[in-house]
Amino acid sequence: MPREYKMRKRADDWQKTRERILQATMQLHDEQGVAPTTFSDIAKRAGLGQATLYRHFPTLGDLVQACGGHVWQEMQPPTAEGAAAVFEGLTSVDERLEKLVEEIDAFYRRGALRLHLAGRDRDLIPALDYFLRAVEAGVGAYVEQALAPAKPPKRTLEVVTALMSFPVWQRFGQLELTERKSRELTLRLIQCAIRAAAGI
Structure with missing residues (x-):
């Protein structure tokens, strides 16, 4: 004993x-x-x-x-496994896009400091690059699920995913918009980008 x-x-x-x-x-x-x-x-x-x-x-x-394991739990980033459930019950593409913007914006607000610091050092520390690749894959999965009913081409998914990236979100943050206005702007830009991407 x-x-x-x-x-x-x-x-x-x-x-x-x-x-x-x-x-x-x-x-x-x-x-x-x-x-x-x-x-x-x-x-x-x-x-x-x-x-x-x-x-x-x-x-x-x-x-x-x-540390990444702890941070992952705290930040609750988007994941491919959880993407379908986020958009369950939403039928129109506009509703799904609004939900996409809301979810990703909320995530970036939770993790802004750590995402910024990790991005700054990702080329120096492989574990940070791995962490950020996982985050980016989760954002990409959310975009795919949001647009799934429209069955868009790959190029459209790539364009929308680029607009939903953390660096773009950071730049919008510098515009000193309210949270609501920032989300509205992002949504409108995505809607425009989807139409524009169709002609590429």
Whole structure:
């Protein structure tokens, strides 16, 4: 019994330390970005030695990937698996497009800081590129589902997906529009783009 207790406590301590490292890392990433954050910074913020940090996460990739799992849960990005359910019961393409804009806008608002920082460092850290590719694939899946009843050509899907990208959303944010006006503008641009793409 004492041996089982010790093993259980050791595992519990290991998990608590791991969580402490992840929380310290995510705080620093939010403050200064992923690439500029060093293992030394993280160890100091977590109140641990660097050797302990390396025992839990031998490489930067391991650490970023583990943080990515936490961030994914917090941000709740669009996924291919959940796309169909989002548009269930909506019959007209306009209704579905309105829902698309609403969902993606809400997601970008939840994750704006982290998406911006990840985008800035994606070429430096492969785990960030992997994370953002997954996000982009989810946005693409939402676009496909929103337009599914119209059976659009591939080019139309590509154009709408480009308009729904995070960099475009960021640029619209600089226009100082209200949330409602920003969504209305995005919807109108998509509707125009769909008509324009048909002639390409």
